[in-house]
Amino acid sequence: xxxxxxxxxxxxxxxxxxxGIDLSVNKGEVIVIIGxxxxxxxxxxxxxxxxxxxxSGTMAFRDQQIDLSRPTKExxxxxxxxxxxxxxxxxxxxxxxxxxxxxxxxxxxxxxxKLEADELAEKALDQVGLLDxxxxxxxxxxGGQQQRIGIARATxxxxxxxxxxxxxxxxDPELVGTVLHDMKQLADQGQTMIVVTHQMSFARNVASRVAxxxxxxxxxxxxxxxxxxxxxxxxxQQFLSAIAxxx
Amino acid sequence: xxLSKVITSLLQGLPTTLILLVLSFIFASLIGLGLAWLYxxxxxxxxxxxxxxxxxxxxxxxxxxxxxxxxxxxxxxxLVGININDWxxxxxxxxxxxxxxxxxxxxxxxxxxxxVDRGQYEAALAVGMDDKRAFQxxxxxxxxxxxxxNIENLLIGLVKATSLVxxxxxxxxYSAATDLSNQNQGVYQLEIFVILxxxxxxxVLIIEWGFRHFRKHYQYVTV
Numbered sequence: 001x002x003x004x005x006x007x008x009x010x011x012x013x014x015x016x017x018x019x020g021i022d023l024s025v026n027k028g029e030v031i032v033i034i035g036x037x038x039x040x041x042x043x044x045x046x047x048x049x050x051x052x053x054x055x056s057g058t059m060a061f062r063d064q065q066i067d068l069s070r071p072t073k074e075x076x077x078x079x080x081x082x083x084x085x086x087x088x089x090x091x092x093x094x095x096x097x098x099x100x101x102x103x104x105x106x107x108x109x110x111x112x113x114k115l116e117a118d119e120l121a122e123k124a125l126d127q128v129g130l131l132d133x134x135x136x137x138x139x140x141x142x143g144g145q146q147q148r149i150g151i152a153r154a155t156x157x158x159x160x161x162x163x164x165x166x167x168x169x170x171x172d173p174e175l176v177g178t179v180l181h182d183m184k185q186l187a188d189q190g191q192t193m194i195v196v197t198h199q200m201s202f203a204r205n206v207a208s209r210v211a212x213x214x215x216x217x218x219x220x221x222x223x224x225x226x227x228x229x230x231x232x233x234x235x236x237q238q239f240l241s242a243i244a245x246x247x
Numbered sequence: 248x249x250l251s252k253v254i255t256s257l258l259q260g261l262p263t264t265l266i267l268l269v270l271s272f273i274f275a276s277l278i279g280l281g282l283a284w285l286y287x288x289x290x291x292x293x294x295x296x297x298x299x300x301x302x303x304x305x306x307x308x309x310x311x312x313x314x315x316x317x318x319x320x321x322x323x324x325x326l327v328g329i330n331i332n333d334w335x336x337x338x339x340x341x342x343x344x345x346x347x348x349x350x351x352x353x354x355x356x357x358x359x360x361x362x363v364d365r366g367q368y369e370a371a372l373a374v375g376m377d378d379k380r381a382f383q384x385x386x387x388x389x390x391x392x393x394x395x396x397n398i399e400n401l402l403i404g405l406v407k408a409t410s411l412v413x414x415x416x417x418x419x420x421y422s423a424a425t426d427l428s429n430q431n432q433g434v435y436q437l438e439i440f441v442i443l444x445x446x447x448x449x450x451v452l453i454i455e456w457g458f459r460h461f462r463k464h465y466q467y468v469t470v
Binding site: 049051077080081083084085087089091092093094095096104105108109110136137138139140153154157 | 364366367369370371372373374375376377380384385388389392465467468469470
């Protein structure tokens with residue numbers, strides 16, 4: 001087991017966003033979380049790398065046991081340095097070039113030398129076919145290019161697990177394919193991932209397991225065919241039947 | 248009176264004007280950064296002190312601030328047993344302008360910091376930077392770029408405000424012009440002041456050119 005969440009709870013004022021989440025992730029697995037918007041999927045990811053702090057719950061990650069409501073500064077940094085995140089709005093550093101966006105975490109997060117970081121960053125850019133854009137700032141790149149650099153920025157850190165927060169939701173439809181292609185490639189390489197997405201075909205084709213999430217709870221998990229072809233929970237059935245997309 | 252004599256006389260005050268401008272701006276920026284930092288802290292006392300300072304200083308005319316610095320600072324220092332009565336007037340001029348402009352700069356820095364996209368900070372943390380690195384590498388440069396238009400305006404405003412130091416007897420360009428005018432019983436007053444205005448304008452043009460150049464360098468950084 002690479003990561004195990006137990007009874008993760010989070011509320012914003014009176015709103016119980018996460019009502020005691022249990023989730024385990026094995027090495028090499030691709031967990032895809034689907035469910036209605038506003039149900040707490042993003043908050044779940046943000047609690048894993050401490051962009052939010054949970055009210056209660058524990059996380060076992062690699063060999064560490066962490067109290068999610070009272071993490072130490074060292075634990076927070078340690079988790080962040082062993083995970084990576086891809087954001088819905090890309091969040092590329094606006095004051096850094098494409099290359100710097102990728103090398104920055106290597107130098108200032110992992111302490112690598114500038115030279116080594118630049119080499120790794122160039123390689124990562126080359127892998128997503130954007131080496132010719134290395135001197136470009138985010139404002140000079142399309143949404144799809146930005147997100148692919150966002151993915152390169154995450155994976156270059158060689159993280160144990162990559163958290164994808166609706167990586168294609170802000171993209172123009174014709175740019176979604178390239179980003180999903182990069183993600184599939186990563187999955188094929190054995191990268192452990194937790195992906196929050198509305199792309200059902202990705203969930204069906206790439207996920208090791210799909211978790212259906214609604215109203216702050218994981219209502220059902222299973223293999224993609226189990227969830228999509230034989231959903232057990234009424235809420236899952238409602239959700240899937242309401243989706244127009246072919247999956 | 249020859250044009251060259253007018254220009255030469257006025258330019259004699261230019262170094263003082265530039266020293267006032269540069270040093271006041273540096274000190275005002277440093278104080279402004281400190282104030283913005285205090286203001287943004289969660290500590291009520293710290294932000295209260297900053298708010299009080301900002302309110303007081305912004306509510307005081309710059310001319311009055313110079314007079315207060317000139318007459319008030321020696322008294323204040325005397326309270327702690329330090330005699331600064333024989334310090335050069337220029338120092339009091341710089342102090343008055345620095346205090347006056349620090350409040351505006353603090354507000355420029357503070358508002359810029361608050362308008363940096365929160366996602367930028369989160370992305371920095373997510374790639375493993377600690378708070379300090381995230382601030383140095385991502386937040387601070389973007390804050391600066393957002394604040395840039397305000398900083399430019401404040402610097403240009405300060406160019407003109409330096410002329411107020413005549414009230415405490417510092418001989419800058421403006422004082423040099425009034426002296427020259429008085430020496431000629433006001434006969435060439437208009438000509439002298441037109442030339443003075445042109446010199447100030449050139450200083451402002453140089454500043455604008457510098458900022459434009461800087462902006463062009465970062466034209467693709469859309470913060």
